[in-house]
Amino acid sequence: MKVKTGRSISISLAALLIASTLSACSSNSSSGTSDTSGTSGTSNTPNATASATKEHRTLTVEVFDRGKPGQPDLNNNYWTKYINDNFGKQFNATVKFVSVPRAQEVDKLNVLMAAGQAPDISYTYNQGVVYNYVQQGGLAELDSALKQYGPTLTKYLGDDVLKYGKFNGKQYSVPGKRTVLASSNTFIRKDWLDKLGLPVPTTPQQFYDTMVAFKEKNPGNVSGVIPYGFSLQPLNPGLSLIPEAFKPSNLTEEQFATLQSQPIWLSNWSMPGFDKAVQYVNKMYNAGLVSPNFATDKDGKLLDADISNGKVGAFQTNWDGPYRTAPGNYANLVKNVPGAQLIPIDPWQNDAGKHPKNGYSPNGMYIIIPKTSKNVDLAIQYLNWMSDPKVTLFLQNGQEGVDYNMVNGVPKQTGTTNSGDKMMTVANNLDYDILSNGIELGDQKKNDSAISAGYPGYEKDVEKALSVSMVDYYSTYFYSIPNAADAKNNAALKNLSAQMLAKLIVAKPTEVDGLYKSLVQQYMDQGGKAVEDEFIKNYKAQNGK
The missing domain is CATH 3.40.190.10 (Periplasmic binding protein-like II)
Known part of the structure; x- marks a missing residue:
């Protein structure tokens, strides 16, 4: 990941x-800098148009x-x-x-x-x-x-x-x-599956068995095969979508809001089932299925290189990660390994047979x-x-017939906004069209088509990846009262979480349970409990309890 x-x-x-x-x-x-009783047109109150x-x-x-x-x-x-x-x-x-x-x-x-x-x-x-x-x-x-x-x-x-x-x-x-709520995807080497005659894994056990097959049979015939590519970045330590498979599907709203108080891909130490997710990754690591240098790959560049060089069988990243021009993993992979093929898969099935994915809030x-x-x-x-809508269309695309052409209701850029006075310094010109975080055409299907069109050569792949990433989508609970304890302890707890995950993943399987309990207690003592208590307090205040 x-x-x-x-x-x-x-x-x-x-x-x-x-x-x-x-x-x-x-x-x-x-x-006097702010005059709330000033003359019409300069008042801080909205009474003067x-x-x-x-x-x-x-x-x-x-x-x-x-x-x-x-x-x-x-x-x-x-x-x-x-x-x-x-x-x-x-x-x-x-x-x-x-x-x-x-x-x-x-x-x-x-x-x-x-x-x-x-x-x-x-x-x-x-x-x-x-x-x-x-x-x-x-x-x-x-x-x-x-x-x-x-x-x-x-x-x-x-x-x-x-x-x-x-x-x-x-x-x-x-x-x-x-406009795009998708977050993460799991990708796998389909050419490796085909070579071994294996189906696309749809459950955690099938995924594990597939990783074992990749290790034992090395379908890519590479030196140092890495079935599951993983990097642990300290600023955002987590296990990506894996905890989704182990989190109980019958959590109450209060449990969901207070125990999974942050995105699933971050470490939710109090969330039921998170310990099972850690044990799952620990088992993979001890079986030699995980990137050996995951804990020291602080920026993910080692993983990028391993993917590009054809050593990795599966990995997790942003929903569109392989198709991005930077770092260009898919393009580099195909260049280095002709015939290589990546596809998005959905193996993190929970106890209700669902494949939930924590995406962005709207x-x-x-x-x-x-x-x-x-x-x-x-x-x-x-x-x-x-x-x-007319203003949005112009700010995101420019002038029709000059900066873009409309094809099946979707604007196709001509390239005029890549340089000079018209240069967009960010996709969809979001620094000027600040209301829309993503392409906005007034219809989600058109938005999706426009998004896919933004990845030349990978349009169908991106369309599929976006579809998979939105299966059983949900967002984290909305708090109208921010958590002051989280603001105070956030950075330190993230750093501690990265250290905890690294220790737990490389530990002997027989030691994981006891180590998990002791480390979580340390986490709680160093601010985790204060954060959790404030989420509980805020939840009750927000819901009138």
């Missing part, structure tokens, strides 16, 4: 220190600077001109984009918030950071503004997405909409408006404008 990076919510030290610095926001607000004043305003909007070679001026390019020529002229406003380095976005946003200089429309993927701002009174409440200025916006997002922006019952954020980034902003109404109008 190559564990995904960037999926979990990690709270930076700067975010944890925001309580001591955000007071600058409050002082600026009280000294943009059309009620002739005064020209400037709306500042955050944009990620990804440092892509050859990228245009992020505040003056094809896309910003379209926005100002359309939204700007309609609402008598200039939209100014404030670039923030993607790799340091939380730290930079903290500094801007503390100084009262954050853009009118800011955003982050980190829920904990948003919660800290809410706790310190740094964000504008958006309920009335959404009701008055966001009819198209609220219809597009719906309650299932909007609820992720509610804190303590009030709307403090407008979540983007994630929300994308958290879009926020600082309380210091004088343009709350205009900011919501901007997002409302952006939620128009």
Whole structure:
């Protein structure tokens, strides 16, 4: 398994220190920076519409600077001109984009918030950071503004997405909409299965037996065959989809919410069945079926090389991992081993005969408006404008007949947005179309077709992989009350979890049970119990218990 990076919510030290610095926001607000009783058009309240004043305003909007070679001026390019020529002229406003380095976005946003200089429309993927701002009174409440200025916006997002922006019952954020909820897949060398005359495994036992056959018969005739490729990355330590097969299917909602309080692919030490999943991987390791250097492969590059060189029989990664241009595992594999074939499989069947998969929640980034902003109404109008399907189509694809051609209802890019003034620094231009985290064509089937079309040469493979990854999909329980104990202990507990998994996987099978109990007790003593207790408390508070 190559564990995904960037999926979990990690709270930076700067975010944890925001309580001591955000007071600058409050002082600026009280000294006149935020005028809640000002004249029409500049009020922080949503009672004054943009059309009620002739005064020209400037709306500042955050944009990620990804440092892509050859990228245009992020505040003056094809896309910003379209926005100002359309939204700007309609609402008598200039939209100014404030670039923030993607790799340091939380730290930079903290500094801007503390100084009262954050853009009118800011955003982050980190829920904990948003919660800290809410706790310190740094964000504008958006309920009335959404009701008055966001009819198209609220219809597009719906309650299932909007609820992720509610804190303590009030709307403090407008979540983007994630259009691809798929997370992980298991891939296997079909040419190895065919050579040995084996069926596609559909249960954990069948998968184990197949890995044994790969080891004993070495169908790829390679030196150092690795039946199951696995890397343990400390930032996101887990077993990918394997625990799904061992988690009881009859967990109550409260058990599910509090014991599996994070994605399944992270270590859920209190979740029933997680110990069985650890024992399963331990058994594979002791049988010589797992990458021998899994614990030291910190970034997964050894696994990438082993897959590309044809040594690996099966592995787990992102749902579309092999088809990505970077690291390009499938392309490299076929180049090195002509005739090699990878297919997605679904072997992690649970006690109910299901194949559950914990995917992404339906929300994308958290879009926020600082309380210091004088343009709350205009900011919501901007997002409302952006939620128009015609605007979304243009921002994600450009001009039809020039930047793309519509084929069977799906836009096919012509290549004009790969460089120059039109360069998109991220797929689907998500840094400007901030409402949609993924291609958005207004229909999920069209979205799926468009996604597959984005992998030239692998369209059918990607279509199949997406389908498999969504079988029995579910998302983690939604908490409207973030867990402060988790924010405090998150990084340390992840590091400890990586150490625990490494020890448990390489232990002698007879020692796993006792070692598991002692390590979990250590985990609980070092913050795990505090995190679990707060999830239980928050669950009861959220459900009125």
